[in-house]
Amino acid sequence: MPVPSAVRTQPRELLRDNVYTSLRDAIVDGTLSPGERLRDTEIEAWLGVSRTPIREALLRLERAGLVVSQPGRSTIVSPVDPASTVSAQQIAASMHELAARLAVPRLGGEALAQIETAALAFERAVVEGDGDRALTHDDEFHDVLVRASGNAMIAEVLELATPLLRRAERTRFTSFAARDSVAQHAAILDAIRGGDADRAAALSRENWLSLDLVAEPVSDTDAHPGEDTGTG
Template sequence: MPVPQTGGAPARELLRDNVYASLRDAIVDGTLAPGERLRDTEIEAWLGVSRTPIREALLRLERAGLVISHPGRATIVAPFDDATTHHAQQIAASMHELAARMAVPALSPDHVTQMRRANAEFAASIADGDTEAALRADDRFHDVLVRAGGNPMISDVLETVTPLLRRVERLRFGSFAAHDSVTQHDAIVDAAAAGDAELTARLCRENWLSLGSARG
């Protein structure tokens, strides 16, 4: 078929995704605090977009557990909630467990090097008290197995549940408990390097279930 000459649909998708990402990141990093009211007019002024992509983004954030909508009244940033966090942990743990089980047989020495490097950066960031850098390094560490696993649907699921957990991780990675994650990562790399897919999968699951409660 001929290539369409109009690019309206991709542009709309990009706009909607950008609004979602901006709101998601502001919630995760605490710029928009738990319980804060989200007003369409204020978001319009902030992001310079119309109400339609804002409402679409808010619906998506509600499905991810980051906002709560009270029809006819208000939409607010979701408070920390242990039950919701635990549900997200269960999904994330299962996805990372599956990714690890699929990835280990396909791992190369370079994959293992990437994981060790990411964990070294993770440990250094925690020692420096740089929570943002620690989160980025943690993402790089786990992403090695997710990408090597080769199942794009795992990434799609994780994109939905991970932002909710990022708020909890910000608390954990700013505390002494974060050092436990460094040790857990080391054990994951050792198991992966040894080619033990089942042990790697179990350790990944335990790592994601160890975040603790929403109150840190």
């Protein structure tokens, strides 16, 4: 398991969450690739923690579908499974639909400003082809509605569903297809500004379900359909 070279010291009060987050992010961003064997001793050296919080984090990651434990043998990063990805996508779409429906009537000026800022930052990241930044600002955009919904269980469910989507989303948000998400965010914003909770909810659901998370990355040729491909 090729762990990152920098050792991270975890604060005691958030030790479990920080170990989980560090491992989750390394899986999502590809530092730990599908099929990679996860060894406790190497994780201990990387994160500077004891084995107990590591085992707890691995159990959470297994529940989220990001690792697979083989009793008496090893724990590995789970392969990217299209069926599981689609299942997680469906759950995420439903949760974000509900969040928007509940949040729009409750949104104040500050929350609206946060959504607008996130939408603009997302668009810039997509135009610049920065997938990591695009994902961060996409989270910011939707998280405003999740927080404003007043339903804490939405965030809890999304905590399980969302990580499975991240590996696939990283590919989309560096592709030409990501521009569709920019337009979808703009439509959601229009509905929010108009106080139309049902429309914002429907558009949020559509935004998540429209992500072609199991497709191959868009090639340069696909991104420029006007160029001659030589196929006639």
